[in-house]
Amino acid sequence: MDDLEIIELYFLRDEHPIEETDKKYGKLCLNIAKNVLGNAYDAEECVNDTYLSVWNVIPPTRPNRFAAFISKIVRNLSIKRLDYNLANKRSRYLTVSFAELESVLSSDCIESKIEQEEIARKISAFLWKEKENARNVFIRRYYFFDSIGDIAEKYSYTESKVKNMLYRSRERLKAFLKNEGVEL
Numbered sequence: 001m002d003d004l005e006i007i008e009l010y011f012l013r014d015e016h017p018i019e020e021t022d023k024k025y026g027k028l029c030l031n032i033a034k035n036v037l038g039n040a041y042d043a044e045e046c047v048n049d050t051y052l053s054v055w056n057v058i059p060p061t062r063p064n065r066f067a068a069f070i071s072k073i074v075r076n077l078s079i080k081r082l083d084y085n086l087a088n089k090r091s092r093y094l095t096v097s098f099a100e101l102e103s104v105l106s107s108d109c110i111e112s113k114i115e116q117e118e119i120a121r122k123i124s125a126f127l128w129k130e131k132e133n134a135r136n137v138f139i140r141r142y143y144f145f146d147s148i149g150d151i152a153e154k155y156s157y158t159e160s161k162v163k164n165m166l167y168r169s170r171e172r173l174k175a176f177l178k179n180e181g182v183e184l
Contacts, residue, residue, distance in 0.1 A: 030047050
């Protein structure tokens with residue numbers, strides 16, 4: 001079943017769109033949640049919460065890209081769950097991912113929601129200018145929180161190549177943001 005048909009089932013308030021969503025995107029959602037939480041039980045709960053959130057948001061929302069829509073929901077719910085579970089502690093992988101980006105975006109440069117949204121738009125513009133393989137590796141690491149090893153395996157790269165690609169992308173992002181007037 002394609003995404004438009006699944007979304008239409010949500011609008012009809014049919015019982016089957018959650019099953020269809022799980023069939024099509026269950027593994028993706030579970031992978032994202034596990035990468036953030038590092039715990040299968042909590043990851044499954046976040047995936048179930050994701051389906052409930054999608055049920056509550058559609059209608060009235062009609063997402064253009066359902067995979068991106070559901071990925072964003074599960075990612076945000078997983079990060080909230082991590083905050084709840086660990087208070088000031090963080091998952092090792094999540095900490096490493098954020099630590100890698102600290103040199104690009106210090107917490108001092110993000111003060112308001114408006115600034116955050118503007119920086120997000122600039123990062124998106126930067127990523128669209130990147131070569132596809134560099135963009136995919138960057139997104140897998142910093143959006144989906146995949147480990148270096150998982151990324152290397154997925155794209156048939158060595159871990160060293162993935163680390164190098166990420167380093168170069170961070171350096172280009174840093175220069176790009178500086179040129180865009182973002183204080184780092």
